[in-house]
Amino acid sequence: MGRRSFWWQAALVALISVMVGRLTAEIQCNDVVAHVLPCETFLLSGDARPSDACCRAVRSLDKIATKSRADRKAICRCFKDTARSFPVNLAKAQQLPKLCKVAERVAIDPKVDCNR
Template sequence: MATQCKLACAVVLLGMVAFAPYAEAGVSCSTVYGDLMPCLGYIMGSGKQVPAACCSGINSLYNAAATTADRQAVCSCIKSAAKGVSLDVNRAAGVLSKCGVSVSYKISADMDCSKVE
């Protein structure tokens, strides 16, 4: 189960790092992992379409991360979970757009969460 959480977070890092664990942030890592779990299969290469539950989770997380601190907290949660996990980077990078979510910065595995606004 912990590995699945790590993989789900890694998925969103590359496709959704608009969001991570500072004390003042209102979005917890458990929320991030729960919202992104439905994306795991797709990011790992299963299926040709992003599941509706994945997009629902992404949109829920996107809406929950209303402040800069929230978005930085989400980013940090995802980066922490992504360490040492291999995934389909191309699929992960495309999840946001396939779910109709856009962010104003480039998503990458090495992005600096402190610069997320």
């Protein structure tokens, strides 16, 4: 009986740890950039429309953004930092949610307040 109780308590502690970790976890900027890499030709060059691979990447990132507010804030901060570092066509970047048919959960604007 004592051994079963120990394993039950250990499993409960592990489950709580995973849940608490998910509440505070944030996606890293390098992961965000890796997600939108298929959009590079649309965002940096003259491609008129994003590729299917780009839209799949945008939808994948959108799913991550729905998981937590911390993830949305991290994605927002990454977008802001990346836009300052690379010659991203801001108008095209702002079109991505509509062209890829996802909700705009994270504003694509270098002036946005990511804490809101």
